[in-house]
Amino acid sequence: MMKAWNKVENFIDSLSEWLGKIGWVIIFYVMAFGLFDVIMRYFFDSPSLWISTTIQYAMVLLACVSGAYALNSGSFVKLDIFYEKFPPKVKAIVDILTFSLTFLYLYVLITKGIEAAQASFMLKQETPTAVPIPLYHLKAIIPFAAFCVLLVAIKKLVIDVRIVLGYHQVDKVENN
Amino acid sequence: MSVELIALLMFGCLFLALFLGLPVALGLGGTAVLFAYIFTPNTLLAAPSAFFSTPWQHILVTVPLFLFMGNLIRFSGIAEAAYDAAYKLAGHLPGGLAVATVQVCTIFAAITGITPPATITMGQIAYPSMMKYNYHRGIAIGSIGAGGALGALIPPSVPFIFYGLLANESIGALFLGGIIPGLMLAIMYSIYIIIRCKVQPEMGPALPKDERFSVGEKITAIVKVWPFMVLVFLVLGVIWLGVATPTEAAAFGAGGALLINLIYRKLTWDILKDSLVFTVKLTGMGLWILIGANLFVNVFSAVGAQDVITSLVTSMPGGKWGVLFMMMLIIMVLGMVMDDWAIIMLVTPLFVPILNIMDISTLWFGVLFIVNIQIAYLTPPFGFVLFWIKSILPKNVSMGDVYKSVTPFILIQILALILIILFPELATWLPSTMK
């Protein structure tokens, strides 16, 4: 049972790592193409009609891939003035309580995100720019991204439950 | 249920969740969704909509680029060169090393969008050096903390980008507006340090006579600072000269930082990877907070609660000044318990409609806001910069030591805030005379 769960945990970890690495590529994309765009415009008077739109596209993609990555590594900022002082078990109990809000948010992002993506596919939605860029694939990634964040949140929930039940060595908890 | 009660419950739920340690991004989004479920189910679709349209905003691409640049430059070694130059130039003065720290932090602020890079770097370089020359801990820690905080006020600045986005104020104008207050603060810190060390020489003794430097040595040291100047030019110069927009300047800066690291042979895979990890994590956190904040505001106004805030604030006594005072106080109090990004994203959408009604310039207010955020960085118990400093100082330095060290600098910041309130031109003059 625990072994199976450890496998799931490992899967969630490598999934978020993998998403994060897509984020690295996006950083290079926005930097390189942002530079290229200015250079082409100012030195060659030959502007691109699509680069700036794809950079906006890339930023939405970055929000998608960085969510699970940042949450999994504990980079989501918290107000820990009180939380910090709670003993580990209290922390775990409080985390389980606040998980309900996290779940609700991600559940709505997933279900409504699927609805929005379906509508976008129906409209064959694209940007109203000179070079139209399709948006429906991007909108379909949003619920998937929320789902990945939910996986990370569930991973943390299971750890919290095990702490409360006394199964989990507190000192092994990272970023929690 | 009355709108007032709903507004109160929404904030109650949010703050309860945040104080219970729920990440800010999830607290904002979760509260918004909960109240949308109960009161305006139609607005639930605003969740994926906010997720899409928030990062879609053009200017946001500057956030990862400025973060990437600032983190890369931390490893380039040019901060060491700059500190070396400042130390050779100012070391013979009382408190000279602390003044040098503030100066280097000021230049550092001009090439990074946030505070940690300067704080971490100077904590590693300047703190051991000041300890070696018997500086008092209070002056050493204070100058690093206050100097590091300048990163948010002197452009480029990620807090300004977030504020400008939410307030619909020009990022370019805000950047220019932050320059004079930033330099003014740096000068005020330096004056304080010099006076304090003149009066109490044991706080920051001048360098021993045999450790002073010739004119040649000083010039050589200054010349080594050129990469700093190149980067400042790449970021601020291109905006100034009208070559690039703020968005494009960020790409210039990141590209320039990459190039400088390459020239200094500091561009190892580990450094690159470290910078990418840092950038993606921090940007992810920032985007998710911004998405949550936008969604929160969508639901907040969909239930009609925005009007409650507006009528509450406009009924304040004292008119424009009363409102301004209240807002500054709210930011300062939140600054004691909250992170800078969270404060900006939480209160900006609530304040801006009021600013417009009261005819208060959103440019001026933006500068006041970020000066106030500087105070938040240094005020206990939650002081962003304090945590960074604590994390890099030797274990024997207690949080209490850190709190005590920064107090005089907080007073200087408050003085600066009052000056900019009394003389709005300090913030608005530069953006208005660019032609």
Added chain:
Amino acid sequence: QSSENNDSSSSSGDDNYGPPGEVTKWVMQPAFDSSDAGWDNGVVPWIEDVEEATEGTVEIELLPAGSVTSGDEAFGAAVAGMTDVYAGWASVYGGNMPEGMLAFGMSMGADTSEEAWEAMWGDDYRIGDLVQEAAHELGIHWAGWTNQGPNAAFTNFEINQLEDYEGRKMRAGGPQAIFLEAMGGVPVSLPGGEIYMSIDLGTIEGTFWDTGGIDDMKFQEVVDYAILPGWTPAQHQEIFVNLDSWNALNEWQQDQIEGIFESNYFKTSDMHTDNVEEALEIFEAAGGEIITLSDEEVARMREKAIEDVWPKIGEQSELNAEGVEIWKQFLQDKGKIE
């Protein structure tokens, strides 16, 4: 009159043709907020006319962009039924419904409200039917229209002929970018809030903008020339109602709202004309110069636009291709093109 939809089924069960007993409440969120000229001169008078014509049986709550969803996403919100009514420009929602470009106004197309009305609803043309058909396919009903006047170039360099655009860097988005590129200029994409500063710093040499809105953006402080008649001499804004919300009205209510379409069009378009004149006065008072292109140059630009810009609209959908042909026919009939 755009009364072709009177046959659309009314869901109301009662046989009495007249005001229903119940009040229908709609939520409207345009693509813009109250700082836009489309607020006081467009959506507010439209709401007043609708509420009056329906004798108070339709009540509309008007929310600024960003309340329920962002301006960019507001069209989709009305399609999805998140809101009931949307107002905005096809230059914003055209990615969802390209046929909106036919209603927005063709580049160097109609010059006046009367011309635009005739092309859209005149018996010989009825381009509006194509737009309404596309709207119904998406699940919305086109219920309001207004001419906001010229969307023009505001520059720091003189434009007297087509060639003067050559190599000039200007802020231009969507269809404006297509036009500027066709004229040989260099479009720069820039968020609205950055335009003022970028012109001031010389990053760009001008911008395209809705003429009535230049004073809100304080462009008179940084720009020297206003170039009329504008790349789109008559820029229009459309109002759409979610089709389910529309069908939930009874036939009488629908007829009443259709009944104000034309009068509201000309009323609000006149309000916009006043607003444009006022903005241009402010512009001149601040030292700006208004350049009105010669008929000859307008004809040359029109030819170029029809050659290079219109096909891009036409290729977006079959209805658009059809609409673009009718627009050409219209200009020919008016003697504006060969």
